[in-house]
Amino acid sequence: MKEKKNKDRKIFRIAVDARPLSTPVSGVGKLITSVLRGFDSDTDFEFLLFSHRPIHEGYSELLKNSNIRVVIGDGPFAKKGGLYFAFYLPFQLRKHKIDLFWGTQQVFPLFLPKQVPGVLTYHDFVAYRFPETMRPIARLQQLFYLRRSIRRADFVLANSEFTAKELQTYYSFPKEKIEIVYPGYSPKEIVHRKTAPTERTKKLSKRFFLTVSTLEPRKNYQILWKAYQALQKENPKFPGIWVHAGKAGWESPEFLEEFKEASQKGSLHWIDSATEEELQYLYSNADLFLFPSIYEGFGIPLLEALAYSIPCIVSDLEVFREIGGESCFYISPDSKMNWKNSILEYYKKPKKLKKPDLKKFERTVSVKKTKKIFLDLLSHE
Numbered sequence: 001m002k003e004k005k006n007k008d009r010k011i012f013r014i015a016v017d018a019r020p021l022s023t024p025v026s027g028v029g030k031l032i033t034s035v036l037r038g039f040d041s042d043t044d045f046e047f048l049l050f051s052h053r054p055i056h057e058g059y060s061e062l063l064k065n066s067n068i069r070v071v072i073g074d075g076p077f078a079k080k081g082g083l084y085f086a087f088y089l090p091f092q093l094r095k096h097k098i099d100l101f102w103g104t105q106q107v108f109p110l111f112l113p114k115q116v117p118g119v120l121t122y123h124d125f126v127a128y129r130f131p132e133t134m135r136p137i138a139r140l141q142q143l144f145y146l147r148r149s150i151r152r153a154d155f156v157l158a159n160s161e162f163t164a165k166e167l168q169t170y171y172s173f174p175k176e177k178i179e180i181v182y183p184g185y186s187p188k189e190i191v192h193r194k195t196a197p198t199e200r201t202k203k204l205s206k207r208f209f210l211t212v213s214t215l216e217p218r219k220n221y222q223i224l225w226k227a228y229q230a231l232q233k234e235n236p237k238f239p240g241i242w243v244h245a246g247k248a249g250w251e252s253p254e255f256l257e258e259f260k261e262a263s264q265k266g267s268l269h270w271i272d273s274a275t276e277e278e279l280q281y282l283y284s285n286a287d288l289f290l291f292p293s294i295y296e297g298f299g300i301p302l303l304e305a306l307a308y309s310i311p312c313i314v315s316d317l318e319v320f321r322e323i324g325g326e327s328c329f330y331i332s333p334d335s336k337m338n339w340k341n342s343i344l345e346y347y348k349k350p351k352k353l354k355k356p357d358l359k360k361f362e363r364t365v366s367v368k369k370t371k372k373i374f375l376d377l378l379s380h381e
Contacts, residue, residue: 011046012378015098015116017089017105018049018070019081024247024273025058026214027300028123031159031183032104033062038184038367040065045374048096052084058275071096082141085109099378107145108152117377120149121157121181124297125166126218133217133295135250147171155373157181159298162319166297179373183300184366185358190307192284197277204269208243209343210286210310212279212301213293215256216249220292220315220333225259227339228268234340240347241267245274245282283308288346291315294333299323306356313342327356 016036020028039045045067049055052073055063063070072078077088090111093101101112103120112118126134127142134142150156150171156178158164164180167173196202213219221244228242248256263270271278283289289305291314302323305312314320315333324330329346331338359365 010044012044012099012374013097014045014047014374015093015096015101016047016049017085017101017103017107018051018055019053019085020104021049021055021059021062022051022053023056025056025276026247027183027298028105029056029059030300031121031123033059034184034186034363035181035367035370036062036065036068037186038363039067039371042067042371048098050089050092052078052081052088058273100374103149103153106149107142108149110145110148112152117154117380118149118152119155119157119373119377120153121159122163122167122297123159124163124295125170126295126297128170130218130295138250153177154377155179157370157373159183160319161322163297179369181366181369182361183298183303184361184363185300185303185307186363187307191280192308193277193280194284195281197281198275200269200271201278201281204243205241206285207239207287208241208269208285209288209290210243210245210282210305211290211292212245212274212282212304213291214246214249215244215251215259217251218293218295220294221259222252222255223334223336224290224292224339225255225262227336227343230336231340231344232267235344238344238347240287240343241269243269243271243282243286245271245279247273279304283310286310288313288343290339290343291320292333292339293317296320302328303358303361307358309355311346311350311353313339313346323361325356326354328353 036047047068049070054072055070073084073088078084089109094113098116100117106120106122108118127139131139150173158167158178158180161180164178167178215221231238262268283304289310289312291302293315296317296319299320302314306327312328314328316330331342
């Protein structure tokens with residue numbers, strides 16, 4: 001159903017799986033936010049954010065958009081994300097008479113109304129490529145929904161060329177129904193902040209290298225931690241300290257405890273659930289950015305680091321080369337020695353690399369593509 005705004009125009013009601021926005025800021029949450037910010041003055045659309053829990057305060061600015069409305073579930077089926085998605089959400093979608101469903105987590109609810117076009121955003125194939133790095137229950141849920149959802153999809157927004165290739169490898173999904181829509185950024189939001197905005201950032205050393213992401217197995221921080229320990233042991237006067245910004249995810253409890261204790265002792269600094277202002281400060285002042293993942297579908301922190309012109313040493317992954325091109329140093333992710341030596345060599349003799357061309361990653365490009373796909377599908381209803 002399309003509600004009339006005036007005699008000549010209609011507002012399209014887009015349902016968004018907004019569950020990622022109910023937790024502290026994450027990569028998926030940033031992707032959703034980036035797209036919705038690009039529609040902030042677009043009166044052709046109304047976005048209904050469906051979630052089983054309230055939207056996290058880290059996304060409070062997004063809710064100021066006049067074309068966004070939040071729909072929070074209630075009752076027994078809304079308490080757990082899985083139950084909410086399977087049983088409560090389909091009922092809510094019918095109640096609010098939506099025109100299109102945007103599956104932001106690469107899945108659709110089982111009972112999505114047949115007449116409603118469905119668009120999936122695809123992030124990665126962790127459930128197939130690295131299932132051992134996922135929580136068992138999350139892996140089972142993903143595998144249950146993934147194939148059903150891809151068969152139901154009218155269109156897929158892949159977050160990278162790499163992910164688009166994997167879509168065709170695993171599902172043989174029609175190429176003409178895939179569009180590369182990067183998690184866009186806005187150059188206007190790259191704020192260089194020299195003054196520490198919070199007490200915990202005021203305590204940081206002047207020289208530090210930075211990592212940004214959730215702490216989970218495929219991010220490979222256990223290898224980097226071993227490399228960092230060896231670096232400190234062999235070089236007691238090493239000037240840089242490790243600063244990590246990101247929440248705790250599904251990681252070894254022993255490693256998380258060790259990481260937390262190291263932060264408390266000052267061996268490194270863990271900025272848990274960093275705010276936007278804190279991230280701006282960290283990106284503005286870091287000597288070096290590291291990304292040791294063994295697998296990614298994209299890599300928003302790498303894009304952000306490049307936008308801040310930070311030298312980057314990252315895992316030699318196809319998608320990182322898609323983002324960084326000739327503007328990063330690439331090394332094998334599984335070698336403690338490689339990470340240790342690369343960090344040390346950079347601090348001893350910094351090297352300059354080619355300035356990155358990030359125009360294709362700008363939000364305006366991503367939003368333009370997304371809007372066209374939405375309108376094409378809605379015009380064929």
